Amino acid sequence: MEITNTISALQMLLMPLQMAKSKVALVPTMGALHKGHLSLIKIAQQHADVVVCSIFVNPTQFTDPKDLEKYPRPLEHDIKMLQEAGCNFVFMPTVKEMYPSFPTPENWYIDLGAAEFLLEGEFRKGHYQGVTQIVKKLFDAVGPDVAFFGQKDFQQVLMIKRMVKHFNMPVEIVSCPIIREDDGLAMSSRNIHLSKTDREHSLILSRALKYVADNFNKSDLTDLLLKAKAMINEMPGVELDYLTIAEGETLLPIANKQVKNPIALVAAKVGETRLIDNMLLN
Numbered sequence: 258m259e260i261t262n263t264i265s266a267l268q269m270l271l272m273p274l275q276m277a278k279s280k281v282a283l284v285p286t287m288g289a290l291h292k293g294h295l296s297l298i299k300i301a302q303q304h305a306d307v308v309v310c311s312i313f314v315n316p317t318q319f320t321d322p323k324d325l326e327k328y329p330r331p332l333e334h335d336i337k338m339l340q341e342a343g344c345n346f347v348f349m350p351t352v353k354e355m356y357p358s359f360p361t362p363e364n365w366y367i368d369l370g371a372a373e374f375l376l377e378g379e380f381r382k383g384h385y386q387g388v389t390q391i392v393k394k395l396f397d398a399v400g401p402d403v404a405f406f407g408q409k410d411f412q413q414v415l416m417i418k419r420m421v422k423h424f425n426m427p428v429e430i431v432s433c434p435i436i437r438e439d440d441g442l443a444m445s446s447r448n449i450h451l452s453k454t455d456r457e458h459s460l461i462l463s464r465a466l467k468y469v470a471d472n473f474n475k476s477d478l479t480d481l482l483l484k485a486k487a488m489i490n491e492m493p494g495v496e497l498d499y500l501t502i503a504e505g506e507t508l509l510p511i512a513n514k515q516v517k518n519p520i521a522l523v524a525a526k527v528g529e530t531r532l533i534d535n536m537l538l539n
């Protein structure tokens with residue numbers, strides 16, 4: 258496994274492979290790797306000849322400076338995990354490498370459609386501009402044929418697909434299933450911040466989503482949402498940002514069950530830690 262910190266070194270390594278028409282996959286991450294990330298690497302290995310994993314805690318997508326400051330960065334552990342997973346290249350750039358004028362912000366704005374401002378976009382204003390800005394830079398640096406993202410960040414996958422379309426980039430975007438702990442909690446790097454009690458309380462998120470999924474076909478939509486929200490609101494230490502049943506392209510709340518891709522999405526603060534999760538409804 259080769260580890261590089263600069264775009265030019267990475268490109269020198271990848272160029273001969275790309276000239277020989279090897280299929281290159283990219284798995285972008287912010288590190289603090291867990292089994293969810295490893296599942297992306299595994300799926301990428303099934304699709305491509307070469308897998309590049311990037312580790313970069315991207316400052317432009319953080320709206321809360323404290324969240325950025327305390328984001329976990331266990332680099333040695335990450336490298337060991339990637340080595341064991343058989344990843345071929347790790348790209349770990351500095352902030353200056355990705356944003357040469359940092360801390361002066363670069364000009365960046367693209368139209369991601371109305372869904373940018375819903376859900377995560379409402380609670381983390383500007384988040385998807387930051388995400389698409391760095392993913393564009395990573396795609397430009399690596400030149401992947403295909404890139405893998407987790408369905409846990411469902412809205413992120415939608416936004417990245419829109420960015421790729423906006424720039425006509427020749428990159429296939431693959432959304433991969435959510436990996437959960439045995440008790441249902443969606444794996445996330447931020448779970449490390451949960452106290453023992455928070456960890457117990459956090460289970461209400463996947464339970465409420467499961468309740469929605471199990472009852473979607475048999476219950477009235479309004480009742481279903483009310484009951485699922487009540488389950489979360491009754492849990493001490495959990496502060497709900499949103500729970501919605503939305504259409505999977507527009508992310509608008511659905512008015513009837515006949516829509517194409519219904520999905521339940523949730524975000525809540527559990528103690529001091531903000532978590533998100535979602536479940537497809539058919």
Ligand SMILES: Nc1ncnc2c1ncn2[C@@H]1O[C@H](COP(=O)(O)OP(=O)(O)OP(=O)(O)O)[C@@H](O)[C@H]1O
Pocket residue numbers: 285286287288292293294296297405406407408409410433434435436437443444445446447448
């Ligand atoms: N439980 C999971 N199952 C599948 N994919 C996941 C899971 N958790 C994260 N991913 C995906 O891994 C990629 C990198 O995510 P990231 O490094 O932000 O990890 P994370 O666990 O989502 O961290 P956090 O949510 O705390 O920022 C993203 O595409 C994300 O959707």
Ligand SMILES: CC(C)(CO)[C@@H](O)C(=O)[O-]
Pocket residue numbers: 285286287313315318388391392410413
């Ligand atoms: C896609 C991503 C690596 C961009 O920084 C990040 O948002 C993440 O880890 O989901």
Ligand code: BAL
Pocket residue numbers: 318319410
């Ligand atoms: N996995 C999403 C990245 C973020 O929360 O900023």
